[in-house]
Amino acid sequence: MSAEKKTDFHVVNHSLPRRDGRVKVTGKAQYVADLKLIGMAYAKVLRSPYAHAKIISIDKSRAESDPGVHCVVTGYDLEGLNPYYGHAVKDHPLLAIDKVRYAGEPVAAVVAVDERTAFEALELIDVKYEELKAVLTPQEASAKDAPLLHEKKFEAGALRGFEGEVTAGKGTNICQTHKIQWGDVEKAFKEAASVVEGDYYFPMTYAYAMEPYVAVAEVADQDVIIYSSAQHPFMVRHDLKSVFNLPVSSVRLIVPFVGGGYGSKSYTKIEPLVAACSWKAKRPVKLQLTVEEAMLTTRSDDAYTWMRTAVDKNGKIIARQAKIVMNTGAYAENSPLVVEKSTNRCVGPYAIPNVLIENTSLYTNTVPASSYRGFGCAQVTLPGESQIDELAKKIGKDPYEFRLANAAKPGEEFFPGMRPFDGTLKQDLETAAKAIGWGTPLPKGHGRTVAVSGSDAGAYPLTSTAIRVHADGSVTIMTGSTELGQGSHTVLPQIAAEELGVPFEKVRVVSADTAITPYDRSTGASRTTTLMGSAVLEASREAIQQMVVMAADVLKVKVEEIQTVRGGVRCGEAQLNWSEVISKFYALPDGEVIGRAYIRKSGRFSALPVFWEAAATACEISVDEETGKITMEKLATVGDVGLAINPALAEGQDLGAATMGMGIGLFEELVYDGAQLMNGSILDYRLPRFSDLPKEVELHLVQNQDGVGPYGAKGGGEASLNSMAANIANAVDSAVGVRIRQAPLTPERVWRALKEKKVQGSKV
Amino acid sequence: MNLSFQLNGKPWQLDCEPADTLAEVLRNQLNLNGTKVSCEVQVCGACTVLVDNVPVSACTYLAYEARGKNVMTIEGLEKPDGTLHPLQQAFIDEFAFQCGFCTPGMIMAAKALLDDNPKPTRDEIIHHMDGNICRCTGYVPIVAAIERAAESMAREKKS
Numbered sequence: 001m002s003a004e005k006k007t008d009f010h011v012v013n014h015s016l017p018r019r020d021g022r023v024k025v026t027g028k029a030q031y032v033a034d035l036k037l038i039g040m041a042y043a044k045v046l047r048s049p050y051a052h053a054k055i056i057s058i059d060k061s062r063a064e065s066d067p068g069v070h071c072v073v074t075g076y077d078l079e080g081l082n083p084y085y086g087h088a089v090k091d092h093p094l095l096a097i098d099k100v101r102y103a104g105e106p107v108a109a110v111v112a113v114d115e116r117t118a119f120e121a122l123e124l125i126d127v128k129y130e131e132l133k134a135v136l137t138p139q140e141a142s143a144k145d146a147p148l149l150h151e152k153k154f155e156a157g158a159l160r161g162f163e164g165e166v167t168a169g170k171g172t173n174i175c176q177t178h179k180i181q182w183g184d185v186e187k188a189f190k191e192a193a194s195v196v197e198g199d200y201y202f203p204m205t206y207a208y209a210m211e212p213y214v215a216v217a218e219v220a221d222q223d224v225i226i227y228s229s230a231q232h233p234f235m236v237r238h239d240l241k242s243v244f245n246l247p248v249s250s251v252r253l254i255v256p257f258v259g260g261g262y263g264s265k266s267y268t269k270i271e272p273l274v275a276a277c278s279w280k281a282k283r284p285v286k287l288q289l290t291v292e293e294a295m296l297t298t299r300s301d302d303a304y305t306w307m308r309t310a311v312d313k314n315g316k317i318i319a320r321q322a323k324i325v326m327n328t329g330a331y332a333e334n335s336p337l338v339v340e341k342s343t344n345r346c347v348g349p350y351a352i353p354n355v356l357i358e359n360t361s362l363y364t365n366t367v368p369a370s371s372y373r374g375f376g377c378a379q380v381t382l383p384g385e386s387q388i389d390e391l392a393k394k395i396g397k398d399p400y401e402f403r404l405a406n407a408a409k410p411g412e413e414f415f416p417g418m419r420p421f422d423g424t425l426k427q428d429l430e431t432a433a434k435a436i437g438w439g440t441p442l443p444k445g446h447g448r449t450v451a452v453s454g455s456d457a458g459a460y461p462l463t464s465t466a467i468r469v470h471a472d473g474s475v476t477i478m479t480g481s482t483e484l485g486q487g488s489h490t491v492l493p494q495i496a497a498e499e500l501g502v503p504f505e506k507v508r509v510v511s512a513d514t515a516i517t518p519y520d521r522s523t524g525a526s527r528t529t530t531l532m533g534s535a536v537l538e539a540s541r542e543a544i545q546q547m548v549v550m551a552a553d554v555l556k557v558k559v560e561e562i563q564t565v566r567g568g569v570r571c572g573e574a575q576l577n578w579s580e581v582i583s584k585f586y587a588l589p590d591g592e593v594i595g596r597a598y599i600r601k602s603g604r605f606s607a608l609p610v611f612w613e614a615a616a617t618a619c620e621i622s623v624d625e626e627t628g629k630i631t632m633e634k635l636a637t638v639g640d641v642g643l644a645i646n647p648a649l650a651e652g653q654d655l656g657a658a659t660m661g662m663g664i665g666l667f668e669e670l671v672y673d674g675a676q677l678m679n680g681s682i683l684d685y686r687l688p689r690f691s692d693l694p695k696e697v698e699l700h701l702v703q704n705q706d707g708v709g710p711y712g713a714k715g716g717g718e719a720s721l722n723s724m725a726a727n728i729a730n731a732v733d734s735a736v737g738v739r740i741r742q743a744p745l746t747p748e749r750v751w752r753a754l755k756e757k758k759v760q761g762s763k764v
Numbered sequence: 765m766n767l768s769f770q771l772n773g774k775p776w777q778l779d780c781e782p783a784d785t786l787a788e789v790l791r792n793q794l795n796l797n798g799t800k801v802s803c804e805v806q807v808c809g810a811c812t813v814l815v816d817n818v819p820v821s822a823c824t825y826l827a828y829e830a831r832g833k834n835v836m837t838i839e840g841l842e843k844p845d846g847t848l849h850p851l852q853q854a855f856i857d858e859f860a861f862q863c864g865f866c867t868p869g870m871i872m873a874a875k876a877l878l879d880d881n882p883k884p885t886r887d888e889i890i891h892h893m894d895g896n897i898c899r900c901t902g903y904v905p906i907v908a909a910i911e912r913a914a915e916s917m918a919r920e921k922k923s
Contacts, residue, residue: 022856024864024867025848025867030797034791034797209863209899210810210863210897259863260900262899291802485864486862652862660899683807690894
């Protein structure tokens with residue numbers, strides 16, 4: 001589509017108000033938490049107090065005889081089901097079987113007439129455990145005498161999202177390994193003019209979707225119906241079909257508005273458990289987790305990275321090598337793909353001729369890690385973008401100029417075998433530098449930085465849609481994409497309205513019901529605008545083709561004589577809009593035309609990634625040297641989005657992502673003390689608030705129509721997160737001369753680094 | 765126990781348990797689902813409603829405490845003719861939400877501010893709103909929406 005640089009847009013590329021605006025500001029928007037079914041019961045979950053323990057016995061008789069309790073479900077009540085699920089590795093039992101692998105793991109569920117009764121009955125379940133030695137870090141998990149978390153062998157899931165094998169289940173605690181290599185790294189480092197090297201740590205983080213995981217299941221008559229806050233209903237359907245051994249047509253996932261996702265609601269979470277509860281209780285069951293329980297359900301992989309980067313005498317980056325060790329927690333979830341992505345994302349977006357990246361993720365007795373906005377990119381952009389600044393400083397170059405000189409160029413195949421780079425980093429960097437006032441004087445104690453991110457995004461191209469054009473000229477889009485807040489219910493109608501020439505207001509969206517809406521692999525990896533957007537565009541055009549044939553039939557002329565105009569057709573003097581074409585064709589003012597599109601890994605989508613997601617961020621910070629506290633003075637984001645279908649929404653994604661990244665850079669971190677999560681509540685897990693917002697913010701978009709999506713669009717909304725932790729670390733070094741290789745840069749860490757610098761300074 | 769109070773301008777009477785929170789009564793008994801529950805520990809502000817014009821966290825505020833008082837929820841803001849409150853309109857105009865889960869609480873907290881201080885400075889807005897978390901937007905558009913609503917409310921008052 002990039003050849004087609006259309007610019008005279010009627011609907012697209014305009015910041016139209018959100019389609020879901022009115023329902024969301026009036027409190028009428030429906031989320032799964034708001035759903036009640038007739039006869040619905042409520043489930044509550046008993047969780048393991050131990051990180052690693054054998055289950056000796058579970059006595060549920062007292063709980064089951066409690067008034068108001070329908071049933072208690074344990075891992076031993078699942079005969080007839082396949083209780084293990086996982087799209088990458090089927091290692092996750094829907095309730096613990098034989099042993100528990102992390103403190104907080106679901107062991108039993110009570111189904112009762114209401115939540116309070118279910119909650120109170122949890123106390124009446126008597127579980128006897130025999131504690132086992134736990135491993136809490138990848139280092140412990142890879143020790144020679146480390147206990148094994150998983151004894152079983154696992155088959156790789158067909159929908160794991162990458163072509164390589166899975167490593168899990170081969171008699172060690174290794175969950176996944178991945179390696180990329182080109183050039184001759186050893187030789188390059190020997191010949192290098194300058195090298196930087198360091199160890200970095202990126203913390204475990206919690207996405208805090210404000211709507212905690214929630215699902216309602218109705219299992220009856222061999223059919224499974226689940227309403228869930230899932231990002232990828234079709235992926236969840238695949239897991240459920242396997243748990244219940246049912247045909248695809250018997251499993252239905254319905255996803256209304258989702259109260260935030262950020263990757264944390266991608267793939268299957270509580271749906272198998274709530275379905276098993278409904279199956280046992282023989283009635284609809286709702287399971288609503290608390291935020292504390294959500295924090296025991298998914299987190300991001302934390303990452304230990306050793307990295308070194310080399311330049312030649314001309315300041316050209318010639319080599320990068322890294323060894324990454326990731327902590328995937330008790331179950332694989334999507335971590336195998338996170339491993340692959342974080343490995344790839346160590347490189348970009350620089351053209352480096354010699355590369356060797358090795359990555360290993362290990363199972364530990366901690367909360368399972370999975371997708372988190374940016375899929376492993378933030379984990380490795382902290383070391384990657386830190387080293388760009390460290391290297392620039394070492395060779396006496398301006399870090400902005402150094403980036404400009406080394407960033408991948410448009411069309412460059414900087415990653416062998418992957419799609420040539422489809423962004424314009426030079427323009428991104430220039431825009432960011434200008435926005436942040438690069439080169440202008442700074443007060444003492446202030447630091448200013450720019451950083452970039454370029455990640456292989458878009459996931460796998462498998463997406464379909466149906467566009468129904470009604471006899472009154474209004475339109476319904478059937479889309480499997482979920483509305484998480486990213487704005488798909490606004491952007492997709494903009495594309496259909498642009499193509500069909502109908503008013504935006506007359507286009508409606510029906511979304512994310514696997515029994516009704518055509519297949520869409522997932523809503524993540526910034527793929528919806530590019531892939532579902534392309535499907536909507538193509539389906540609209542296919543509907544037009546059909547209506548041209550219908551118009552010829554109606555006007556009794558040859559198809560070749562019909563000319564399309566905006567919103568209809570013309571043939572000589574006769575002009576018909578779509579409403580007239582359809583009404584005349586059916587000889588009734590009713591009926592419809594269905595346009596379809598199937599997107600697959602073919603044609604312009606045959607190269608992966610679907611697109612390179614690129615963005616630059618820039619910030620100015622100040623550091624209080626007394627306390628170590630960082631203040632965000634200014635933030636600028638530059639999203640390289642090809643074409644913004646809705647510029648305000650695209651900018652909003654960038655700001656939201658950068659704010660999450662800022663949170664990780666400044667204070668977000670899940671902390672384990674022994675086997676227990678120490679800050680597993682929003683009281684203790686520090687999140688960005690109003691008072692943390694930067695004093696000044698500038699949002700920019702670069703729109704060169706260079707993506708494969710509609711009118712040259714590409715995805716956005718992750719890349720602005722990825723570089724923020726590095727940006728803050730670089731800005732601290734620039735402001736007060738201390739290099740911190742760990743996020744978050746809490747006041748204590750900055751203060752300690754400053755103190756150490758003083759001590760070292762006095763020794764000299 | 766019997767509970768009577770004013771809800772969105774109308775008198776209400778219902779039975780509730782002593783342990784019921786206001787959020788539970790609103791959501792489970794009255795099907796007023798606009799009040800969202802997230803953290804349940806008075807940290808996130810998603811469940812903010814007004815009791816006698818003061819913002820409270822309905823997730824921990826006992827329903828019983830509302831007896832005889834005037835409770836306003838997000839459902840009470842829209843006029844019967846469908847006209848949105850200036851804050852609601854400003855949130856749409858400024859793209860001040862994405863997923864929308866924090867939005868009802870955000871708007872109610874902002875209403876309490878503007879009712880008390882019709883011309884807040886940016887710092888006053890930030891200070892007042894600090895008890896409401898939004899994970900999607902990065903807050904900047906919410907501040908802009910509150911400023912825009914303050915202006916349009918001032919204009920409305922003049923005319």
